[in-house]
Amino acid sequence: MRCNLKLENPPLTRNHRLFRTVAPTAVLAMLFAACSGGASSPAASQPPASQAPASQGASQAPGGSGSGGADLTKLIADAKAEGTLTTIALPHDWCNYGEAIDTFKSTYGLQVNELDPNAGSGDEVEAIKANKGSTGPQAPDVIDVGLSFGPSAKSEDLLMPYKVATWESIPTSAKDPDGAWYGDYYGVLSFEVNTAVIQNIPQDWADLLKPEYKGKVALAGDPRVSNQAIQAVYAAALANGGSLDNAQPGLDFFKKLNDSGNLVPVIATAATVASGETPITIRWTYNALSNRDTTAASGGPKIEVVVPKSGRFAGVYVQAISKYAPHPNAAKLWMEFLYSDEGQNIWLKGYCHPIRYEDLVKNNKVPQEQLSKLPDVTGAVFPSLDQLNTASKLITTKWNDTVGADIK
Amino acid sequence: MADATTVRDRGAVTAPRSPFGFGWSWLGLVPFFLFSAAFMFLPVSFLVFGSLQDSAGSMTLQNYRDLSRPDIVNAFANSIEISAITAIVGGLFGFLLAYAVILGGLPSFFRTSLMTFSGVASNFAGVPLALAFIFTFGQLGIMTVLLRGIGLDPYQHGFSLYNKVGLEVVYLYFQFPLMVLIIAPAIDGLRRDWREAAENLGASPREYWRRVALPILMPSILGATILLFGNAFGAQATAFQLTGGTIPIVTNVIGAQIRGDVLHNPGLGYAMAMGMVVIMAISISIYTVLQRRSERWLRS
Amino acid sequence: MRSWLQLRRRPVKGRTERGRQRARRWASLVFLIGVLYFVVPLIGTFLHSIRTRPDIFLAYRQVFADSKFLEGLRYSFVVGVITIVVSLAIIVPTAYWVRLKVPRLRPVVEFVTLMPFVIPPVVLVFGLIRIYSAKPLALTSTNFGSDLLLVAAYVVLSFPYMYRAVDVGLASMDVRVLTEAAQSLGAGWSRILLRVIFPNLRTSLLSGAFLTLAIVIGEYTIANFLARTQAFGPYLSLLGRNQPYQPAAVSLISFGLTWLAMGMIAFLGRSSRQRVQVAGAR
Numbered sequence: 001m002r003c004n005l006k007l008e009n010p011p012l013t014r015n016h017r018l019f020r021t022v023a024p025t026a027v028l029a030m031l032f033a034a035c036s037g038g039a040s041s042p043a044a045s046q047p048p049a050s051q052a053p054a055s056q057g058a059s060q061a062p063g064g065s066g067s068g069g070a071d072l073t074k075l076i077a078d079a080k081a082e083g084t085l086t087t088i089a090l091p092h093d094w095c096n097y098g099e100a101i102d103t104f105k106s107t108y109g110l111q112v113n114e115l116d117p118n119a120g121s122g123d124e125v126e127a128i129k130a131n132k133g134s135t136g137p138q139a140p141d142v143i144d145v146g147l148s149f150g151p152s153a154k155s156e157d158l159l160m161p162y163k164v165a166t167w168e169s170i171p172t173s174a175k176d177p178d179g180a181w182y183g184d185y186y187g188v189l190s191f192e193v194n195t196a197v198i199q200n201i202p203q204d205w206a207d208l209l210k211p212e213y214k215g216k217v218a219l220a221g222d223p224r225v226s227n228q229a230i231q232a233v234y235a236a237a238l239a240n241g242g243s244l245d246n247a248q249p250g251l252d253f254f255k256k257l258n259d260s261g262n263l264v265p266v267i268a269t270a271a272t273v274a275s276g277e278t279p280i281t282i283r284w285t286y287n288a289l290s291n292r293d294t295t296a297a298s299g300g301p302k303i304e305v306v307v308p309k310s311g312r313f314a315g316v317y318v319q320a321i322s323k324y325a326p327h328p329n330a331a332k333l334w335m336e337f338l339y340s341d342e343g344q345n346i347w348l349k350g351y352c353h354p355i356r357y358e359d360l361v362k363n364n365k366v367p368q369e370q371l372s373k374l375p376d377v378t379g380a381v382f383p384s385l386d387q388l389n390t391a392s393k394l395i396t397t398k399w400n401d402t403v404g405a406d407i408k
Numbered sequence: 409m410a411d412a413t414t415v416r417d418r419g420a421v422t423a424p425r426s427p428f429g430f431g432w433s434w435l436g437l438v439p440f441f442l443f444s445a446a447f448m449f450l451p452v453s454f455l456v457f458g459s460l461q462d463s464a465g466s467m468t469l470q471n472y473r474d475l476s477r478p479d480i481v482n483a484f485a486n487s488i489e490i491s492a493i494t495a496i497v498g499g500l501f502g503f504l505l506a507y508a509v510i511l512g513g514l515p516s517f518f519r520t521s522l523m524t525f526s527g528v529a530s531n532f533a534g535v536p537l538a539l540a541f542i543f544t545f546g547q548l549g550i551m552t553v554l555l556r557g558i559g560l561d562p563y564q565h566g567f568s569l570y571n572k573v574g575l576e577v578v579y580l581y582f583q584f585p586l587m588v589l590i591i592a593p594a595i596d597g598l599r600r601d602w603r604e605a606a607e608n609l610g611a612s613p614r615e616y617w618r619r620v621a622l623p624i625l626m627p628s629i630l631g632a633t634i635l636l637f638g639n640a641f642g643a644q645a646t647a648f649q650l651t652g653g654t655i656p657i658v659t660n661v662i663g664a665q666i667r668g669d670v671l672h673n674p675g676l677g678y679a680m681a682m683g684m685v686v687i688m689a690i691s692i693s694i695y696t697v698l699q700r701r702s703e704r705w706l707r708s
Numbered sequence: 709m710r711s712w713l714q715l716r717r718r719p720v721k722g723r724t725e726r727g728r729q730r731a732r733r734w735a736s737l738v739f740l741i742g743v744l745y746f747v748v749p750l751i752g753t754f755l756h757s758i759r760t761r762p763d764i765f766l767a768y769r770q771v772f773a774d775s776k777f778l779e780g781l782r783y784s785f786v787v788g789v790i791t792i793v794v795s796l797a798i799i800v801p802t803a804y805w806v807r808l809k810v811p812r813l814r815p816v817v818e819f820v821t822l823m824p825f826v827i828p829p830v831v832l833v834f835g836l837i838r839i840y841s842a843k844p845l846a847l848t849s850t851n852f853g854s855d856l857l858l859v860a861a862y863v864v865l866s867f868p869y870m871y872r873a874v875d876v877g878l879a880s881m882d883v884r885v886l887t888e889a890a891q892s893l894g895a896g897w898s899r900i901l902l903r904v905i906f907p908n909l910r911t912s913l914l915s916g917a918f919l920t921l922a923i924v925i926g927e928y929t930i931a932n933f934l935a936r937t938q939a940f941g942p943y944l945s946l947l948g949r950n951q952p953y954q955p956a957a958v959s960l961i962s963f964g965l966t967w968l969a970m971g972m973i974a975f976l977g978r979s980s981r982q983r984v985q986v987a988g989a990r
Contacts, residue, residue, distance in 0.1 A: 086935075093950055116932035118945055121669040123830065127933065130834040134841030136848035137935035146669045197548070215547055222653035222660075225668035264547070265570045265654040271539060274952035275756055276548040287950065295952045299761025392670050400479050403654055433809035437817065440802040444820050444867075447860040451835025452827055505742045512735025513728060522742075524970040527918025528963055529746060531926045535949075536753075536959035543956065544752025551748060581749070584742070589915040590872050596911050597880025613727060628876040634822075635872045642825035662828060684826040689819060696815045 072165075072336065076108060078329035085330040088115040088124050088140040093290050095185055096350025103346065104337050110330055113137050120225065121145035128158045128322045141325040142334055146227040148389055150181030150318040160321040162332055164339040169359035173382065174316055181320040184338065185286075185352035188312050188377040189228075189235040192268075192288035194279040196301035202280065204309045205239035205253065214261045218268040218278035220287070224396045231315045232282045233395050234383070239311025244383045247391035248398075255402045263403070274300045284315065285375045286351040307375050314380040316355070341365045353377070459678035471679035483656040484683065490572065490657065491640035494579040498640075499633045501580075502587025510595045523592065526585030533582045534645035541578050541650070545569050570651055578646060583636050590635060594628035626702040634695045638688060658684055750960065757956035767957035771947070780943035781925070785969055787855070787939065788924035791862040792917045795870045798863070799916075803874040804905055807883050821871040824864055829929040836861060837933070854934050861930050862923065869919035877912025878905075914977050918970050925966050 079085075085104075092098030101112050115138070116123065124143040131139035145153070153159050154176060161179035174183030191208075193201050198216065202208055208217050221229035237243070237250030257263045268278035270291040281288070285307060292303040319338065321331045337343045344354035348370055360366050383391065462468045474480065509519040532540075544551050545562075546569055555562055568574055598621055606616045644659035653660050658680055664670075665677030760766040771777065799821075806814050824832075836857055840847040847853030886908075890900045906913070928941025936942065944958055 091949070092946070113935060114937065114946065115935060116929070116942070116945065118949060119932075120667045122667040122672075122674075123933075126666070126830070126834055130837045131841060131848075133843075134837060134846075134848045136841065136846075136850070136854065138837055138841070138848050138854070138933060148670075219652065222648070222664070224653060224664045225670065227669035230670055265650075265652045266542060266546075267649050267652045269539075269955070270950040270952040271756070271955050272542060272546075274759070275543055275546070277542050277546045291950060291952070294950070298766055298951075298953050299763075300759060300952050396664075396670055396672070400656065433805070434813060436805040436809065437802055437813065440798055440817070441820070443798055443860075444823075444864070447836070448820075448823060448827070448832070448864045451832060451839050454835055454838065455827075455831055501742075504738050508735035508738040508742075511731075512738070513732040514735050514739060518739060520974060522739075523914070524918065524967055524974055525746065527915075527922050527970040528966045530919055531922035532959075532963060534926075536955070536963075537749075539955065540749040540753045540959070543756040544749045550752045550755055581746070584745070586869075586919070589919060590869075590876055592915060593873070593877040593909070593911040594880050597877075607727075628879050631872055631875060631879075635868060638822045638825040638868060644828070659828070666828065667830060678831075681826060681828065681831070685823070688822050688826055692815055692819050692822065696818075 075329060075333050075336065079108065079110060079327070079333040082110075082327040082330045084111045084113055084137070085327055085334055086113040086115060086137055086139060086141045086325075087334075088127060088142075089117060089119040089121075089144060090114060091117040093294070094350070095286055095347045095352040096290075099349065100338065100343060100346045103342070104334060107337075108333065110333075115140055121149045121227070125149060125153050125156075125158065128153070128324060129156075132324050134324075135326040139324060139326050140322055141327050141331040143320050143322065144184060144317055145320070147183070147316050147318055147385060148392065150176060150320060151385060153320060154178075154180040158323055160323045160325060160328065160331075162321050162335060164335050166339045166356060166359075169356045170339075171355065171358075173384070174318075174355055181318045182339075183316045183355040184319045185347050185354050186314045186316045186382070187284035187286045187352055188307055188314050188375070188380045189232050189282055190285045190288050190375065191306045191308065192273055192281045192283055192291060193304045193306060194273050194276055194301050195304050197276040197279040201304055201306060203306060205236055205311050208262060208280065209253075209256060209260060210262075211260070213280060215264050216278070217257060217262045217280045217282070218264045218266055218272070220268045220281055220283040222267065223399045227315065227317075228283055228287075230392055230395050231313060233399075234388075234391050235282075235308075235311045235313035237311075237391075238313055238381065239308065244381060244387045245390070247394050251395060251398050251402045258403045265403075270295065273303065274298075276301075285377070289351040289373075289375065305375065307377060312377060312380040314353075314377070314382045316382065345370065348374070351375070455678045455681055458675055459682050461675050463673055463675065468675075471673070471675045472682075474676055475679055475683055479656065480661065480680065483658050483661045483680075484687070486572070486656055487641055487658040488687065490576055490579065491637045494576050494583045494640045495633050495636035497576070498580050498583025498636050499587050499629065502584045502632075502636075503591055503629065505584060506588045506591050506595055510592060511598070522588060526588045529585040530582050530589060533643060535649045537578060537581055538646050538649035541569060541574075541581075545574075570654070572655055575647055575650060575655060578650060579640055579643065582643075583640065586636055586639060587632055590632040591625075591628060594625050598624065623702070627699055630695055630698050630702060634691060637691060641684065641688070750963070753956045753960055757953050757960060760953050767951075767953040768961065770954060771957050771961055774947075776938075776943055780938060780940035781965055783936075783938050784925045784940035785921075787859060787862065788921040788969075791859050791866060791924055792920045794859060795863045795866045795920055796913065796916070799867065799870045800874055800906065800909070800913075801901060803871055803878055804883065804901065807875075807878050808887060818871070821867040824867055829865075829927075830933070832861060832864070833930045833933040848934070854936060858931060858934050858936050858939075861934075862920070862927065865923055865927070865930075866916070866920040869923075870916040873912045873916035873919070874909060877909040881908050910977065914974060917973050917977070921969060921973065922966060925962070925969070 087101070090097040090101065092101070101114070104110065105112055115127070119127070121143075124140060124145055127138070127140050128143070143153075159180040161176075163179040164182075167175075167179070167182075170182055176182065191202055195201065198213075200212060202210070202213065207213075219229045219232055220226070223229040223233050233250040233254055234247050235250070236253040237247040240249040240253045242249035254263065264278055266272055266278055268281040268283070272278040273281050273291065274295050285305065288303075288305040292305055295301065295303050319335065321328065321335065325331045338347075339356065341360060344356050344360055345366065347354045348357075348360075348366060351374065353374070354360070361371070459471050460467055460469070462470060505522070508514065509522050541549075543549055546552065547563060549569075552562060569578070602620055603616060606620050611619070642659060644657075644663060647655060647657055648660050648663070653664070662677040662680050665672040665680070666674045757767050758764040763769070802817065806817050837848055839845070840853070840857055841849070847857050883905075886904055887900055890904050895903070925940055928939070928945050931937075931939040932942045932945065937946075940962070944962065947954060947958060949955065
């Protein structure tokens, strides 16, 4: 009953109250417990700017054990009426999205229409823009993009704000206050090493410069194009006298790496690591660990993933719902699913640190065996949006001078 | 110069003159132009408008001014160089290959298999092609290891798969087959009796080639070469996978502006695409001039 | 032109025989070099794909385990054939007309056909979506409409290859003489095209068909963004680029299957009677 009254309050008051309850999880837990079974959200098809969490019981898996609120049930019903969700840029082996999609399909009986899994963040935003008038399967409902794309997409008015039930437990620095975009997972840059080719495994950034690694170090992308590669350069800066505000040492490091002949220009994939062409690759822990598993499953060489001692850089990706989504309810349900404990744990199985990691650990929601499989990333630093944008600008404009056309 | 003349027909009325100077015949091209407009020019028109906008959406010529930036000029230079070299080398050996299977006296089964193989290989580009060469000629590639085993390490002798030459070697994999497929009908069209007639008159094979076969084939060879040029010019994924963008080429720079994970200026990408259009137009003009000259011989 | 030939009268027979042998040896050498260049990288790919242990064909088994594999191939093959037909229907009359009636517009037509090289596929597909997703031409909202858009996009992509192949074929036959002869026998344009031009373009049409089919089967950017996820290209891209050995197996399998598809088209396009060479270049 209290919850109904809350929802009928004018938005302004509710916003203030929400801001003030960013406090301890205990308070939230009490709120959730008190509101179970009471809250009913207004018709989910309107884009609510600052709506209270749709389902108050969502600290458990939605639809799982019965105490999800009535609005979650309504959301499920609305989503089922829509029948399909259109996603984009979700490779199945990235953060275990394959399992996330399958579980979502089987739990709610919805179809998932997967557009280009290899699309870049720029493609995803362009897809929303091009499909503004379209209700066909080409229009993506939800996107998963690099951190800097959240605010820029919001400023182009492409996003539908939505706050999931577990909104409070998402760190403030990783979400948009209006709910337009929200961090989903993070990882740290690590070295993926093919131990059949490399006997002496590098432990830190400085090791990469050793002459024994001539022609053996590679990036998993082009720093002018891919998030993963650009943040590798940024991470190298942290380990070489730079800081979150100064990425230049990273460029200097890679210049040294290239001049000494250690850098191989090939874009590293699991195949090139396994074949030994790029035996030391710099990529996200979750991708490296997932590669390690698939290579082992195929009987390939043993891969070891090393988180460097210094220069631990965490990169965040963000989720958002498209303003022009043809299936807005399915999109919201997908978000609820991803941010529920179950969804976050699926990401964790894929070796990603889900954004609600601290919260989950505190409440003992993570199975111990999963916890032990995660790499140790203590000391990882998160850049702010401004720092990220400044560094990106520097790296992309200066990369050509650093690694010119004369590759050794 | 050849003008469009209506085919002389017994009793046919000559077509009325239209203001265009070559009759109403151009109407026969309308379906083609309509289709191109509907499914190519119109969808891409926003590319033209986009090139005149900056990231905020306001009109500007800055993107075109940026085209003179040294890194962008370098990208264009690289693209043109790589495309020209692979077009010429690809054209040469592709022609030899086609000639070998068609008129070289080899079993006809060789011809069919080469043609069908060329069909597949002509589009075997991008990541699979780059990986194939990495697995074979990379630092730990199978051939490299073999050669190293007999003491001939290619990487010690200056070869690298990851520089411009290496990239060109990889590009040839789809240039050769394209040339083979395109030039085959022209070689088919070389009548055997011409060769026999020339030999009867005492011409050596070289003279036959220089005076008879090559001039006949030249227009087709030119046409095929410009196709190869365009083919290499527009290629993107192969170079990207192989060299990670360290050899800047136009298509990759455009891709970085339009598609990447890092926010860039799509307007600049579109302006560069317009630059590519201009280069293709220039290439076509050069080709047309050469074409006309070579066809003049045939018409005399 | 006869003067230089008159200077070199030589006996014919022996020379021709020796010449033919020499030609065959040289042709075999060229062919061998070509085969080596093409096959060695494929062998490299194959050797990489069988590095899986303990089952060396594990990668191949994984690829074939997915039933969508054959469906994807079938769909793309059908789209490919339709694309070839539409492309031929547009390009052959156009190339013929340009040669015969409007040579002055030839550079313009060639420019248009070479434009697909310049347009990034992403730009094309997003442009198509923008225009054809709003009423009254809302093609993207129906499956059939999206398939139509896909075929249209592929026809555009095939223009450079199809036009050049047909143009070279037309150059190798005397179009003007053939047309005049047919007209003087009373044939109309459609009959000229169907009964005279097409049959003499057999090699060109096959080349063009091969090139187009290869493009359609291998293409995935446009198919992906048009949500044609049942096509072969998108299916391949979903297989996971970050598998160590599967991509090699996949590229070899698709290479082989596409080759087979080409073989089928070559078989369908074979001439049932001895090819009569009507005319070469003048």
